[in-house]
Amino acid sequence: MAYTTEILKWHHYQIEVRYNPDPHHHVPLNGVTIAHLEIRCLSPERAALPITESGYRSVFMPGHYLEGYDSAADYVREWLDCAAQAPEWQDTLDQARQLSLF
Template sequence: MTRSLQKSTIIWRGFEIEIRYEATWLCCAQDDRIGHLAIKMVEPESMRLPISHTGYRSYFANPVEVDAAGGPVAFVTDWLNEAAQAPAWQEQSQDPRQCALT
């Protein structure tokens, strides 16, 4: 089976994020596929993602769920939006934008 990698770049809340998706990363049978998402913060490089403690997240996904969400971009965008509701992410994401009064 030929492997196919989709690469997309999105701007999410002002951050540039790269999404790589392979729907058939592991394929045993048509109904038994395992997809792989690689999500990486591009700019600013040192910023972490709300779905990881670093700027990178590797995630194995059911391709049926990714397709049902509207594809890898919609799947990741929904995931980021949901994770960004956490108070810890909201505090952390505001810190780089705060002015220091020292």
């Protein structure tokens, strides 16, 4: 199967979400296929997100993780929302709001 690509708008970020439910065309192991999910912050370019400091994340995971979601972008949105509750992300946002003298 080919990758699907979606653009996700989350807060003030524009994020590309690429998903392939079976990138290696493997026979499922114990009934589980391995899917691939790529997340890239497009705007601001390479900005940190709650799930990646570099603005890019590549994840291989069991394909059934996305069951119950309408799309890979919906899964990523929920992942971002959950990760954004972490104190580390809140600290990152606070630091970004403060003016830097250097």
